[in-house]
Amino acid sequence: MSNITIRSIKTLFIILLLLICSYQVYKICYLYLSYCTTTSVTYDQLSDLSLPGITLCFDKQWILRDDYKQQMLKQYNASVNSTDWKRLVNSLSIAGQMNVLLSMDEIFGNSCHVLKPLAFASRSGYYIPCHTITPVIQRMDYQNMCFTFLSQLSDETDDRYVIRDDLIYKDHFNDLFHVSIAGQIPSVNMIIHSRFEHMVNTGKKRMLKFANRPKTVHYTEYHQTVVHSLPAPYETNCYDYTLIGYKSRLDCIENCRVEWMADYVTGWPGNYMTDNLTSDALIVNMYELFHENYTLDAVFGDHCRRECGTCIECCLAYYDVFQSEHNCEDINEFIVVLSPPDLRTLIITHTPKLSFEEFVSLIGSLVSLWFGVSVIMLTNSTVDLFGQYVVDRIFRSNRSMPTPNDDKYDDYWRQLYGKYGGDKCNSVSMRRKWSTIIRDNRLYQNDYRYKY
Incomplete structure (x- = not known):
């Protein structure tokens, strides 16, 4: 066989190897540059339990003072329905409403207690008052008055909200949170949420409703799921909203809508809650306003979509909640209890399908395999x-x-x-x-x- 033939065969063989190697390198580059992610699902292995935020909301008509109710009934000849009560109460300023609604002490007294966190381990007893961990936040909108317990919005340390997760081994003192509500109040709504969340719009939350029944204790159980995502260019396309001063995307949207609606109406937009309870502003019924003008709601929504974007949070926590009732013959109070979860926190993590180190290693191994480089x-x-x-x-x-x-x-x-x-x-x-x-x-x- 001549040298020319040998060289030709050798050249064709090298070209074939080069084509195979190039194709494989292309596939790896395509996989890496497509920024796909791999999803892993695990359960939290920590031996501690982190408390959630808890918000209890009351319809304003159920927490009106008796003297104000009697006055209005006399004025309107005892023909006041639910809609009329809301209209009457919201005809007062925010500060004026505080004078005709029951106070937090009148609703709860000193009954709110939480299982002792690690930061208070030196204290005696199993439970401590809720306000010891952080002050209770009170807010109101057009329809409700709400109280948020165990919030973490003022740079409190995490150990104030963490308890030892050994409750499954106990038969007593294993309620995370319990509170007694004034007996004349017929119902309460409960929301379980992240401690870092500003409770501004309850209309977008899943609420559990408990009715006041004699000799009944209402229990709530929750399961927490935490999702960790990756920012662009990965396909999860999340965004860290703390970089622009917000807790989450929802926090950004709520602040945006409140600012736009506050400029449009005279007063406070009634579908969002305010914690400025000394304000002389009136609360405007935005439900009626939007019902008459759906385009206005869409205009606000389009503006806030441009301002806040459509990316999800890079760390998102949400809760599945369940309610149950237990009959207790010796209980004559309206009691709501938060039970510990029977499952650990579910953690969903998105990671790069191909990291940079793996990308370099694969390219190097292919070149070395086909050409000995x-x-x-x-x-x-x-x-x-x-x-x-x-x-x-x-x-x-x-x-x-x-x-x-x-x-x-x-x-x-x-x-x-x-x-x-x-x-x-x-x-x-x-x-x-x-x-x-x-x-x-x-x-x-x-x-x-x-x-x-």
Whole structure:
């Protein structure tokens, strides 16, 4: 077989290997640059239990003071329905409503207690008052008055909300939270949410409704799910809203809508809650306003979509809640209890399907597999090329090799042959032969550089 045939076969084989390798490299690059994610699902393995935020909401008509109710009934001849009560109460300023609604102490007394967190381990007893952990936040909108317990909005430390998760081994003192509600109140709505969340719009929350029944204790149980996502360019496309001063995307949207609606109406927009309970502003019934003008709601929504975007939070916690009732013959109070979850927190984590380190490793392994390329080989080849071409060219530009017309020509070869091949150099052909050998072995650089 001729040399041309062998070389042709070898060239075709190398081209085939190059095509296969290029295709595999393309697939890996496509996978990496598509920024796909892998989803892993695990359960929290911590031995501690983190408390959620708890909000209890009351319809304003159920917490009106008796003297105000009697006054209104006399004025309207006892023909006041639920809608009328809301209209009458909201005809007063926010500060004025506080005078005709029951206070937090009148609704709960000192009955709110929570299982003792780790930060209060030195205290005696199993439970501590709720306000010891953080002050109760009171808010109102057009329809409800709400009280938020166990919020973490003022840089409180986490150990104030963490308890030892050993409740499953106990039969007593295993309620996370319990509170007694004034007996004249017929019902209460309960929301379980993140401690870091501002409870501003209850209309977008899942609420559990408990009716006041004699000799009945109302229990709530929850399961928490936490989702960790990746920002762009990954397909989960999340965003950290704390970078722009918000707790979450919902927090951004709620603040945006409140600002726009507050500029549109005279007063406070009634479908959002305010904690400024000393304000002289009136609460506007936004439900009637939007019912008459759906376009206005869409305008507010479009603006806030542009301002807050459509990305989800990079860390999102949500709760599945369940309610049950237990009959207790010796209980004559309206009691609501939060039970510990029977499952640990479910954690869903999105991670890159191919990390940068894996991407580099796969590319390197493919090239090495098909062509035997390695970092060591590339390093040696680079050094050889650098020494053979770059250094040699730089040196030759400054130190040219002696020519036969040079006075140092015979002296140079005489000394060189004395070291490598003999004492004299009498033949031109031998000079050429030795010159080639010396160049190939880089003896020219090692000798001539220092001699001349």
